[in-house]
Amino acid sequence: MTDVLRLVQGTKVVGGRPVLDAANLTISRGESLAVIGRSGSGKSTLLSILGLLDELTEGERWLWGQRVEDLGERDRAVLRARRLGFVFQNFRLIDYLTAAGNVTVPMDAAGTLTRRQRRRRADELLDELGLAALRRRRPRQLSGGEQQRVAIARALACEPDLLLADEPTGSLDEVTAAEVLRLLRDATRERDCALLVVTHDTAVAAQMDTVTELVDGRLRTVTAPRGRRAQRLRGEST
Numbered sequence: 001m002t003d004v005l006r007l008v009q010g011t012k013v014v015g016g017r018p019v020l021d022a023a024n025l026t027i028s029r030g031e032s033l034a035v036i037g038r039s040g041s042g043k044s045t046l047l048s049i050l051g052l053l054d055e056l057t058e059g060e061r062w063l064w065g066q067r068v069e070d071l072g073e074r075d076r077a078v079l080r081a082r083r084l085g086f087v088f089q090n091f092r093l094i095d096y097l098t099a100a101g102n103v104t105v106p107m108d109a110a111g112t113l114t115r116r117q118r119r120r121r122a123d124e125l126l127d128e129l130g131l132a133a134l135r136r137r138r139p140r141q142l143s144g145g146e147q148q149r150v151a152i153a154r155a156l157a158c159e160p161d162l163l164l165a166d167e168p169t170g171s172l173d174e175v176t177a178a179e180v181l182r183l184l185r186d187a188t189r190e191r192d193c194a195l196l197v198v199t200h201d202t203a204v205a206a207q208m209d210t211v212t213e214l215v216d217g218r219l220r221t222v223t224a225p226r227g228r229r230a231q232r233l234r235g236e237s238t
């Protein structure tokens, strides 16, 4: 399998304390992976580092066989824009743009499609996420689940190879969360796009192919097969 991403001996010191401590992680093409950990364990820090939004103190990151530490800021920005997609807990939509306008933003920035193509693509993505009727609404006229679906459409707009999601269902009720998670999984699986979700929620993590725990700055893969894995995640002995 092709590695999409590798973190090798990644260390991040924040406020004099190692939030990541020689952590290792690999994501393969088409894989969905969850990183679980308690609040404050460093999940968001890890996601920012893997998304090239923050720096490692020590260690290295590899994306599609390129060592990120060897790349300049410009090349990193290109990787980020062309190959990564981001989804956040609080959606981060632009208030004054419609749903379709929000989905178009990354395509406008990339500048590779005509205006007409960008609009069509935004409409197709909103259709796929069940939002066809809501494309002209602004974020405040949408429910939380709808806003997160718009954010997923936006994250997919530039056809990323890796989608990074930070507590993507953390602001949603249980039923809406399950629906959003299913859409996220289906949309990435269909595209053979790798998906990394960081979450404190074991029910969310259990939906991913692989589950890794972040404890004391270290990443430990929870390797048991599905049934046993669910038990392990609930803290039961096997």
Ligand SMILES: Nc1ncnc2c1ncn2[C@@H]1O[C@H](COP(=O)(O)OP(=O)(O)O)[C@@H](O)[C@H]1O
Binding pocket: 014, 015, 019, 037, 038, 039, 040, 041, 042, 043, 044, 045, 046
């Ligand atoms: N900008 C920052 N300045 C100082 N400390 C920070 C900053 N961001 C995060 N931290 C600290 O780093 C640790 C990990 O935070 P974070 O990655 O947000 O954890 P999580 O997402 O798992 O809740 C916490 O102890 C937090 O207080």
Ligand SMILES: [Mg+2]
Binding pocket: 043, 044, 045, 166
């Ligand atoms: Mg966090």
